[in-house]
Amino acid sequence: xxxxxxxxxxxxxxxxxxxxxxxxxxxxxxxxxxxxxxxxxxxxxxxxxxxxxxxxxxxxxxxxxxxxxxxxxxxxxxxxxxxxxxxxxxxxxxxxxxxxxxxxxxxxxxxxxxxxxxxxxxxxxxxxxxxxxxxxxxxxxxxxxxxxxxxxxxxxxxxxxxxxxxxxxxxxxxxxxxxxxxxxxxxxxxxxxxxxxxxxxxxxxxxxxxxxxxxxxxxxxxxxxxxxxxxxxxxxxxxxxxxxxxxxxxxxxxxxxxxxxxxxxxxxxxxxxxxxxxxxxxxxxxxxxxxxxxxxxxxxxxxxxxxxxxxxxxxxxxxxxxxxxxxxxxxxxxxxxxxxxxxxxxxxxxxxxxxxxxxxxxxxxxxxxxxxxxxxxxxxxxxxxxxxxxxxxxxxxxxxxxxxxxxxxxxxxxxxxxxxxxxxxxxxxxxxxxxxxxxxxxxxxxxxxxxxxxxxxxxxxxxxxxxxxxxxxxxxxxxx
RNA sequence: GGGGUCGUCGUCUAGUUUGGUCAAGGAUACCAGCCUGGGGCGCUGGCGAUCCGGGGUUCAAAUCCCCGCGACCCCA
Numbered sequence: 001x002x003x004x005x006x007x008x009x010x011x012x013x014x015x016x017x018x019x020x021x022x023x024x025x026x027x028x029x030x031x032x033x034x035x036x037x038x039x040x041x042x043x044x045x046x047x048x049x050x051x052x053x054x055x056x057x058x059x060x061x062x063x064x065x066x067x068x069x070x071x072x073x074x075x076x077x078x079x080x081x082x083x084x085x086x087x088x089x090x091x092x093x094x095x096x097x098x099x100x101x102x103x104x105x106x107x108x109x110x111x112x113x114x115x116x117x118x119x120x121x122x123x124x125x126x127x128x129x130x131x132x133x134x135x136x137x138x139x140x141x142x143x144x145x146x147x148x149x150x151x152x153x154x155x156x157x158x159x160x161x162x163x164x165x166x167x168x169x170x171x172x173x174x175x176x177x178x179x180x181x182x183x184x185x186x187x188x189x190x191x192x193x194x195x196x197x198x199x200x201x202x203x204x205x206x207x208x209x210x211x212x213x214x215x216x217x218x219x220x221x222x223x224x225x226x227x228x229x230x231x232x233x234x235x236x237x238x239x240x241x242x243x244x245x246x247x248x249x250x251x252x253x254x255x256x257x258x259x260x261x262x263x264x265x266x267x268x269x270x271x272x273x274x275x276x277x278x279x280x281x282x283x284x285x286x287x288x289x290x291x292x293x294x295x296x297x298x299x300x301x302x303x304x305x306x307x308x309x310x311x312x313x314x315x316x317x318x319x320x321x322x323x324x325x326x327x328x329x330x331x332x333x334x335x336x337x338x339x340x341x342x343x344x345x346x347x348x349x350x351x352x353x354x355x356x357x358x359x360x361x362x363x364x365x366x367x368x369x370x371x372x373x374x375x376x377x378x379x380x381x382x383x384x385x386x387x388x389x390x391x392x393x394x395x396x397x398x399x400x401x402x403x404x405x406x407x408x409x410x411x412x413x414x415x416x417x418x419x420x421x422x423x424x425x426x427x428x429x430x431x432x433x434x435x436x437x438x439x440x441x442x443x444x445x446x447x448x449x450x451x452x453x454x455x456x457x458x459x460x461x462x463x464x465x466x467x468x469x470x471x472x473x474x475x476x477x478x479x480x
Numbered sequence: 481g482g483g484g485u486c487g488u489c490g491u492c493u494a495g496u497u498u499g500g501u502c503a504a505g506g507a508u509a510c511c512a513g514c515c516u517g518g519g520g521c522g523c524u525g526g527c528g529a530u531c532c533g534g535g536g537u538u539c540a541a542a543u544c545c546c547c548g549c550g551a552c553c554c555c556a
Contacts (some may be wrong), residue, residue, distance in 0.1 A: 005520070007492090013552065034550065146481080147552090285546095296518055333520035353518055363518075446556045479556090 005339060009277050014221045018252055021271055022150045025280045025343050028314060035148040035155035042344060043047075043267050045288040047158060050139060050266065053190055054160060057182045063133040063162065064412070068116050070138075076114040079240040083113065084336055086207020090142040092155075108141040113208065113233070113259055117161050117241040124255060127167055127247045135162040140263075151268030152225070152480055159263035165243060165255040169234070172256035176230045177454075179260045180213050183228040191266060192283035192396040193217050193273050194403050195227055196426065196475060197452030203435055206259075210234030216450045216477070218403045219272045222424020224450050224477035225268060230260035251307040273399050274368075280345030281367050281396050284388040291324045291384060292341045296334045296353030310352050313362065313380060320360075320381045324350075347391050348384060368394055407475075411461035416476070426477050430470030432463035441465055447476045 004026060010017045022028050027043040039047065053170075055065070073093060073446040078084045087110045094106040100323045109115065118134060123293040141156050148154050162179060180197055187193050205212040209231040217227050237243070238254035247253050274281040284290050295310045297303040310326050325346075327337050334351070341349060351363040362380060365372040370393050375383045406425025410416045419427050427447065431437065441464075442448050457473035464470075 014551085019552075030551075032550090294518095298517065330517095333517050333519085333521065335517080335521075337520090338518090339520045351518065355518075443556090 005343065006211070006277055006279055006445065010275065012388040014272075017275075017277075018268075019150065020342075021275050021279050022268075025345065027267065027271070027280070028150050028254045030150075032140070033155075033428060035144055037150050037154050037156075037204040039158070039264065043264070046270070046282075046286055047264055049286050050186065050190075051160070052260070054182070054262070057186070058133075058135055058162065058179075061178065063135050065132045065163075066136050067138065068112050068119070068136060070109055072109050072112070074105050074107060076118055077107050077109070079114060079210045080237055082236075083208030087111065087142075090144060092141045092143045102424060103468055109138075110140060110142050111259075112138075112161055113117060113163065113237055114241070117237045117243060117257070119254075120165055120446060121241045121243045123295055124165060124245050127245055128284075130165060130167045130255065131171065131246060132165040132476070133162075133175075134164070135160060151265055151271070157264050159261050161259060161261045164258045165238075165244070166257070167247065167253065169232075169253065169256050171231050172258050175258045176213055176232045176260070179258070180228075180230045182214070183215055183230065185266075186262075187217070187227050187241045187266070188396065190283065190285045191270055191287075192392055192399065193227070193269055194396065194400040195297075196300065196403075196451055196473055198243075198453045198475070200229075201435065201438060201449045201452065201474075203438055204448060206231045206233075208233065208236055209259075210236065213454070214451065216426075217269055217273070218406055218425055218477075219269070219480070220402070222406060222478070223273075223480050224426065225265070225269050225272075225472075225480045226450075227266060228260070228262040231258060233259060262330075265470070274395050275345075278339075278370075279343035281395065282345035282347060284347045287345065287347055288323065289344075289346050290322050290388060291348045291350055292335055292337075292346045293324060293326045293350045293352065294337050294341075295326070295328055296351055298354055301354045306352060306354065306357055309357055313350065313352065313377075316381060317384060322381070322384055348387060350380070350384075353399070366391055385395075389477045409460075410464065413464055416441075416464050417445060420445055420476075420478070424478065426475045428473065428475055429464040430461045431460055431472055431474045432466055432468045433465070434463070434468075437463055437465040441476070445478075447478050449474045450477045451475045452478065 003155045006017065008016045008020065008022050010462045025042060026040055028040055029038040031038050065097060091110050092108040094108060095102055123129060137160050139156055139158050144153055144155050144210060164175050166175065184197055187195050195217045197215050198213065200212040200214055206229065210233060212229055212231045214229045215227040216224050235254040235256060237257055244252050245255060271280060274283065283475050293310050293314050295306045297306050307328060314326045315322045338349065345367060347367050349365040356362050360377045361374050363372060366376050366387060406423055407428055408419040408423060409428040410419055416427055416429060438449055452472055452474050462468060462470050
């Protein structure tokens, strides 16, 4: 047996399993630069699917896509002090152009607030210029010094960053929540990954924001992964970049801004949450190939007949909006193909051999459960359509169950530590809102407050750390 | 942030402990030819590695020492 398949079990060595799935399924490869990766066809197709879904949703809301420069002058980055402090440790700098040293060094964007907002200041004069609702899909560089992981933490990654400017705080608040909801819909209904949504604490918020909201998902190893963020920037950037408008009241006002993003990290989450010992398992709605048809020809039977049937099925599926690939490569055996497509996570496999042709049927195999059954020819489209939906919801439900199983409510610090150690996951508890307690807990356990739920939950105890009066219910966890 | 492991044909690896047997062995992939086809099938032949890079020790280095580069794992 070769080393082509996954050689470790997800349950036995999660890290190693993850790396193998990513590499062997053809999602990604290492680049010859430390901490950088290659997004191969398979992962880029997933990214394009994410783009497709998200673009559609924000365009419906009136957002437009743009592209701003990769380089940001140092002076821009420095304008908002908190923002600069937050990002400077991991900024990559361009100091030389050709043979000449630059007068002012340029940051390779770690995020584009500053370069975009310098321009917003130029564009905005009147309340009639508002709101501005722009988004860009681009690459980002953050010079990580910590250990990097494919998709999860790399020095360069792809993302989408939305940047809006509004006349009032209320409008900005609404924007933040609407985007958060679009993210939740994308992640839960397409990627089939359940999330918790909420607000970040002061310690965890975006550098320079008024407040940050986020989606957090639970990975099978009990660690928490942030799946997207949406910030209300308040007027912090408006004040330093001088983004002002004359309102209907004939007075001068600073704009209220938001920014929000999701990254290619989502693909890493997809691998971790749904993958199994055979490789990737893709939710049908995000899979670029939803069905693969594998003809099984024998020497003594009419190969053409089988192929013709296979083609017919493929066309029929595509006519009905189901993506299908006919794998008619004669140089590989059916068994070989089964393994390859399973590794790549294709939701449904359709086998068609002499047995099937004779009985006017096909054999279906679903990737999520590895079940196999026979379907009559005329029922293929209906069955596949239903099965795709079923796989989609099955994946979500399984992940949801895991999330619920691994969310523990505690009242005491001892229970907190025990739950974290034994199960990991989310620890739901009460907190006094004092950042000292938050920091102490982080120091002692490595867990941080991932979220304060948007809809306030009813208090049930004192602060889990200091035992002073509890002010809010929060969710702790160890984050990636 | 702390600790550990590792780097040998495209890939996975044997060899490193104890320097000489290594002009580096195997498997897989790849190429040619057969055979096949409902789970990575089989047979024959072929191609393929200045042992991650640099320096040092030595009569002799894949093996020992130093520096660098890169990757992985574990813990917080």
